[in-house]
Amino acid sequence: MKLIQLQPKMTDSMLDDKLAKAYRRLHKVLAIAETKPLSESTISKINEKVHELNASTKINGALYRLVNLTENEIITILEQDIDIVPVGHYSKKWTAVGITLYGIPFGIILGLFTHNMGLFAIGLPIGLGIGALIGRSKDAQAAAQGRQYDIAI
Known part of the structure; x- marks a missing residue:
């Protein structure tokens, strides 16, 4: 099983926006997760979180909070399952x-x-x-x- 790709929502036009930075940071976390050997259950948990974010119709501040929440949940999944954490x-x-x-x-x-x-x-x-x-x-x-x-x- 492979990880689902993150589909950014019109963040290309917002180069310095917090939302665009949050999307880029989440994309980096997902790219790092792809390079690690993950179990099927870990992949399905991460895919579920990314699918919820991709299917969301939220905009602006609500979407920013959802992106941060999704990133934190994925970081927690990676910490629990394969014991890797981000700096700090x-x-x-x-x-x-x-x-x-x-x-x-x-x-x-x-x-x-x-x-x-x-x-x-x-x-x-x-x-x-x-x-x-x-x-x-x-x-x-x-x-x-x-x-x-x-x-x-």
Whole structure:
């Protein structure tokens, strides 16, 4: 089975538009996916996502969001099935995880301990820093193992 080709919708006339850039980035992700040995189930999942995008009648902002959503879903499929990720993937992911997993609880504990919930916000940058460090180390580990492809997200 082969991957379905992406059919851009009038993005040729929008050279500097966000939508055209999103289409080009998604096209690069699909081109990289074609070069990798994919299982039949992975190919069918990716084809389903591309078919939904090709069949969409959305325009402008709604189409831009759909293209980004499709790209993120395909990146997740590739990460789960063949364990490859784009450059900066873990940094982006772990920054958000660090804020929610470490920063918010730390801020709540600090606020409750000092009886001043205004200190809740101090935990957010601490969690951001922890998440960024974890993400950078995971990105470096993925690069050392050759599991990254050169598309910055």
